Amino acid sequence: MASFLYCVRKFLVAVCVIAIILEAIFTGRIRTSTKMSAFQEYFNSLGKSNSMLSTNREAGTGLSPDNKSGFVTGMYYSNWSPYAARKHFPHDIDFRKLTHIYYAFLVVNSETGECQLSDEWSDVQMDLYKQMISSFKKLDLRAHFPTDPKKKLPLGCIGELFFLKYSDFLVRNGGSAGVNNFKTIMSVGGWSNREAFTSLVESPTKLEAFVDSCVKKMFEYGFDGIDIDWEFPKNDAKEPNVYLSMLKSLRERLDLLESHIFGSKDHERHFTLTSAISADEEVIKYLPLQEADRYVDYWNLMAYDFSGAWSAQTAYQSNLYSPVNANKRDTNNKNSADNAVRFLTDGFKLAPKKIVLGMPAYGRGFKDxxxxxxxxxxxxxxxxxxxxxxxxxxxxxxxYKQLPLKGGMEFFDRNAVSAYSVKLSHNKKQAELMVYDNVDSMIQKARYVEKNHLGGGFWWESCGEDYKGKSLVGAFTNEIKYLNKTEPTIYSLPEVVQYYLKLHPGGFLASTFQN
Structure with a gap:
């Protein structure tokens, strides 16, 4: 009997030990799961796929966090996005598969030549704390921040973008390691500011003021680089030369800033310089791109807007290849992304890895x-x-998120690589047509980028992206092998922060650095 009771006691002790071990294991898992599910719940509330949380190649995302020479993926964010009817804020962007955010736009002041903010309220005055926190309202922020995050969050869309890349806010709240490894680039110009660039052509003083103020604004507001979007230098024997001089001077001024920060010691990190260029051969054929290539990190090829209200007939607006049945009467029928890439690599001898393929997150429509x-x-x-x-x-x-047309049919031209949606009128003799890129387009374009060794892809613009299961960025990055998302912002380096506080002790980002 005693022997029996002894065995029972040993059995009960063993059960208790096992129970304690299991409790520790599962409690830890539950706590981890709770933290992850909160982050997932936020992105899923925007319709984003759970699978997009991972940046691991083995998870089937097509990304490699260990690759330092992979593809880049950029997204333009416009400073008019926060207003009605878009109500689209920086924290709405899915940063997990993006390496660069291009902030559009700072503009040229035609009177002084200086680079300046185009909307101070949206750029650096709007308080986005409540919107950002409410988006993450499921998260226990107090558990992750020893101080009020509002003290760290600079104002405006520029401030929030800086906070999201510089802080570990996304990572601490369940994001994968490296989710905040993206650069913000200050894009200057744009279509509506195109005429102001001409003021720099006749005045070397204004051009110098532009270059100087560009670099100052870039550093003051925490951007990792500058993107020049001059649409477009005219073939007048002056503007192309000024365009070249502008890029050269910007690169020299950025190099000078780096020397002030890092001194004479070797450093791998530097401020980025890009330029957005047209995909129309007639527009770019007289630009000194080959000479300017030494100063530029990437050429953002705007391979869209091939068709629109100006077209003689309906046509695709972002096709990869020329349509087989292109209307010969339409002067735009030769426009295609592939033709533009060939023109840059064969005609200008640009390295393919410096060409980033631009794609639209919107469609163009034709009626009747x-x-x-x-x-x-x-x-x-x-x-x-x-x-x-x-x-x-x-x-x-x-x-893009509004497409295909409600009540219409969606088709995909595999030869041209373009999607289009058609909605018939009641008499079935006319139709509404929308031409755009869809997920199928992204798969083919990603393969094209890989096959032709291009630098990557970018999209105009973030408010058009669909986060409800048919993401353009997701489809593109799932197809390419490696994404260059290992390097954090240059402001993560202590030398940069120290120099900023020395130069701007009470500047726009000073409180963020000091807190």
Whole structure:
């Protein structure tokens, strides 16, 4: 009997030990899971896939966190996005598969030549603390911040973008390691500011003021580089030369800033210089791109807007290849991303790895398109009467997330690599047509980027991206092998912070660095 009771006691002790071990294991897992699920819940509330949380190649995302020479992926964020009807803020962006955010736009002051903010309220005055925190309201912020995060968050969209890349806010709240490894680039110019660049052509003083103020603004507001979006230098024997001089001077001034920060010691990190260029051969053929290439890190090839209200007939707006049945009467029929890439690599001898393929997160629409009696799909190269679109305030534009057309049909031209949506009128003799990129386009374009050894891809613009399961960025990055997302912002280096506080002790980012 005693022997029996002894065995029972040993059994009960063993059960208790096992129970304690299991409790420790599962409690730890539950706590970890709770932290992760909060972050996932936030992104899933935007419709983002759970699988996108990982940046591990083995998880099937196509990313390699250990690769230092992979592809870049950029997204333009416009400073008019916070306003109605978009209500799109920096924290709404899915940063997990992006290496660069281009902030659009700072502009040229035609009177002084200086680079300046285009919307001070949106840029550096808007308080986004409540919007950002409410987006992460499921998270226990107090558990992760010893001080009030509002003290660390600079104002405006520029401030929030800096905070999200500089702090570990996203990582501490369940994001994968490296989610905040993205650069912010200050984009200067844009279509609406195109005329102001001409003021720099006749005045070396204004050009010098522009270059000097660009670099100062970039550093003051915590950008990792500058993007020049001059649309477009004219072939007048002056503007192309000023364009070259501008890029050369900017690179020299950025190098000078680096020497002030790092001294004479060797350093691998530097401030980025890019330029957005047209994909139209007629626009870029007289630009000194080969001479300017030594100063530029990447050429952002705007391979979109091939068609629109100005077109003679309907046409794709972002096709990778020229359509087989392109209308010969349309002067835009030769436009394609591939033709532009070939022109840059063969004509200008640019290195493919410095060319970043631009793609639209929007579609262009045509109305009252004549429908061929042969097939509803034969709507390309047809007459139309006006343009149509669903994006408020943008004639002829629909955001990608608004497509395909409700009540219409979606098609994909595998030869040209372009999606299009067709919605028939009641009499079935006319139709509304929308041309755009979709997930199928991204797969083919990602393969093209890989095959031709391009630098990567970028999108205009973030408010049009669909985060509800058909993400353009997600489809693109799932296809490419490696993403260059290992390097944090240059402001993570203590030398940069120390120099900033020395130069701007009460500057825009001073409290963020000091807290």
């Amino acid at each position: 398109v004549e429908v061929s009696h042969k097939s509803i799909q034969n709507v390309i190269g047809q007459p139309f009467q006006g343009v149509s679109g669903l994006s408020e305030g943008e004639s002829g534009i629909s955001l």
